[in-house]
Amino acid sequence: MSGQLPEFYFRVRENGALVFRVDTENRQRRIEMDQIAAINIKNGEIKPQGNRDLSEDEIKAIQDWMAERSELLAQRDIDDIHRAVDYLNLTTQWAQSKASAEQLDDVTDDLLLAMHDLRSVLVRKKADRLMKANS
Structure with missing residues (x-):
């Protein structure tokens, strides 16, 4: 494990993520994760958890993660389509040469x-x- 943990951890879920603040500055030196928000990538919604008000830094970190995640998901989508083209070609070859x-x-x-x-x-x-x- 690297020496420095990130300030936030994003647990990915179907339409977004749960956001946790990572804390190692406690008496036991254990890693503690405090859920601070739930986010929805599709509609851009950020819901603070509990009675929490998110700081500007927290909101900025979440928005940056959301932008990076959206870009990654878009790259994966186009990758999947390129793979589908390959599968169509392989299917054509299979139908022509191997299929009963x-x-x-x-x-x-x-x-x-x-x-x-x-x-x-x-x-x-x-x-x-x-x-x-x-x-």
Whole structure:
């Protein structure tokens, strides 16, 4: 463990995090974590816990973490999409070279519907972007 612990710990959860102040300056030299806030990344909400009023430094640290977290999640989203393209290519290769008739029967309808849905959305979004660009 490194010698210096951060001032705040963010316990990630589905839509944000719980924020704890980390304290090692106590008699027992134990790590204590005091929950100071709950945050929601999607709507930017910061809820102080208990009867606490957050200081400007605490709010700034939380907002900085939220910005970094939002950027990380956006990077992960696009990474997932690039992986999906790879999976589509691997699926195509599998269907062409390895899949049995039974395996193809098992997945063909689901794949065709999913690909049709994706194609419809992509075509509509591209048309919208082209229309905006030409306006």
